[in-house]
Amino acid sequence: MRPARALIDLQALRHNYRLARELSGARALAVVKADAYGHGAVRCAEALQGEADGFAVACIEEALQLREAGIQKPILLLEGFFEAGELELIDRHDLWCVVHSPWQLAAVEQARPRRPLTIWLKLDSGMHRVGFHPEQYQAAYRRLEASGKVARIVLMTHFARADELDCSRSREQLVTFQQAAQGLSAEISLRNSPALLGWPEIPSDWVRPGIMLYGATPFAQPHPLAERLRPVMTLESKIISVRELPAGEPVGYGARFVSERPTRVGVVAMGYADGYPRHAPTGTPVAIDGQPSRIIGRVSMDMLTVDLTDLPQAGLGSRVELWGKQVPASEVATCAGTIPYQIFCNLRRVPLSYF
Structure with missing residues (x-):
């Protein structure tokens, strides 16, 4: 699945x-x-x-x-x-x-x-x-x-x-x-x-x-009362592929990201068809196995790519939080030039699990 x-x-x-x-x-x-x-x-x-x-x-x-x-x-x-x-x-x-x-x-x-x-x-x-x-x-x-x-x-x-x-x-x-x-x-x-x-x-x-x-x-x-809110949704997926690239290599559609050093690239099963914002740029935060990292390159329909270079323990099967308790949805929305209302409402295809 x-x-x-x-x-x-x-x-x-x-x-x-x-x-x-x-x-x-x-x-x-x-x-x-x-x-x-x-x-x-x-x-x-x-x-x-x-x-x-x-x-x-x-x-x-x-x-x-x-x-x-x-x-x-x-x-x-x-x-x-x-x-x-x-x-x-x-x-x-x-x-x-x-x-x-x-x-x-x-x-x-x-x-x-x-x-x-x-x-x-x-x-x-x-x-x-x-x-x-x-x-x-x-x-x-x-x-x-x-x-x-x-x-x-x-x-x-x-x-x-x-x-x-x-x-x-x-x-x-x-x-x-x-x-x-x-x-x-x-x-x-x-x-x-x-x-x-x-x-x-x-x-x-x-x-x-x-x-x-x-x-x-x-x-x-920042607002002190808003700090008391608790995120309800955690959007997550996993690393499904890893690439080792030398410096100077492009990643993804349009070559919007080119590696400046030897780079480990993780491919995540998440894209704009799931409702993740397509315009989220390189640098948009994610958390990989609880550690902070970033998106690199363009978001595709079904996949996006993240930087694993400084996370040697991360790899195939690593959990990726796109937003939630560690990565605020408001930060993702700001990076993508939108608001959390929209990224929540755009969610689709992704099954919801309640607890």
Whole structure:
């Protein structure tokens, strides 16, 4: 069997969820959209079901997968519904739903649910993706309140630059939210992972931890609270071939690496078809049998090459950690010019093993 695999530490996942609750003092929806950022939504939700206040997903397909697996806690649809007909499924499966557009609001008013709905009313406070404009927000709230179709409304917005701790934009968005929501009697949800870790002054009755659940920092710089997170995924494989090269020899496609000295090259069963970032350059860290090393040359579809020159004990069959407890996913992402969210979500073909 091909040795590439991803080990998923469910105890680390629970630790990170508890940290979100501890830091916020609020209730927390565990964000398990996009198959729990590549970690397996059903298994992650099962691991958290005993203590999570609820879950958040992107769309109804993801919610139904959790319900079919026996997850009974509240599930919020972060993008709401895409067609009015989905409201029947939302009602049947007792899902919570974001409303961010006038047409969705009208659909709720026309719906005939068996029981009143829980609606999270989204404000566009400055990110400018979805959400009601500030001048529309109070009227949207009043319409939901008067519709007779809604039992509970939670007020929410989303920060565009909360991962930039030296940027004033989050405070500006908070002021916009507070002005738009003034006088409305409802719970609020404002903090995702970077806002939860980096902006303790922002109030929130509900928080929405996403990337922090999986043990990766949302920040480009070190942060003391992010240091308390535990990596959940360890992506690993093994050395399947070893080459001894003299100085001056190219390695891999495009000859992007040329040996400057006699070099031992290890070939690892891992590539961009597995979701490892193709643009990870020479120097991207790996750990080989627990010892630090680096990628050399281009990442191929099914294989990549690593430097074994200073690791004489390493060789055929040696374990290679691509990211995990020893090699932070955020460092790999930075080297590849991306973010840990993407490298987790891009994972495929690699079997997940839970412990």
